[in-house]
Amino acid sequence: QVQLEESGGGLVQAGDSLRLSCAGSGLTFSSYTMAWFRQAPGKERELVSGLSASGGSAYYPDSVKGRFTISRDSTKNTVFLQMNSLSVEDTAVYYCAASSGAVLSVSEMDYWGRGTLVTVSS
Numbered sequence: 001q002v003q004l005e006e007s008g009g010g011l012v013q014a015g016d017s018l019r020l021s022c023a024g025s026g027l028t029f030s031s032y033t034m035a036w037f038r039q040a041p042g043k044e045r046e047l048v049s050g051l052s053a054s055g056g057s058a059y060y061p062d063s064v065k066g067r068f069t070i071s072r073d074s075t076k077n078t079v080f081l082q083m084n085s086l087s088v089e090d091t092a093v094y095y096c097a098a099s100s101g102a103v104l105s106v107s108e109m110d111y112w113g114r115g116t117l118v119t120v121s122s
Helices: none
Strands: 003-007 010-013 018-025 033-039 046-051 068-073 078-083 092-099 116-121
Parallel strands (some): 010 116
Antiparallel strands (some): 033 046
């Protein structure tokens, strides 16, 4: 039984920071490409970060580059998303996902968490 469980979401003010966590069970993160996606109200799910199975390569779209950082603690089988300088546009449900491949797209993810809500107020 594979499970991904996000935590750390909440209500913050613009300019604040949050760190999201994704704890995995039934799979070892070092064998999977890990990714964070988000889905805002009325919008499609979009990629916000990815990390190679080796942990040596990270990806960020321009919308979050310089503000978000993905990392992994292999001993705890947990991945993190550090989010700084948050703005109202970052408000969304954030999802942790894992893939046995290397393509960072919604359709290529094998496992998903249920999501954690991040709300940024102005």
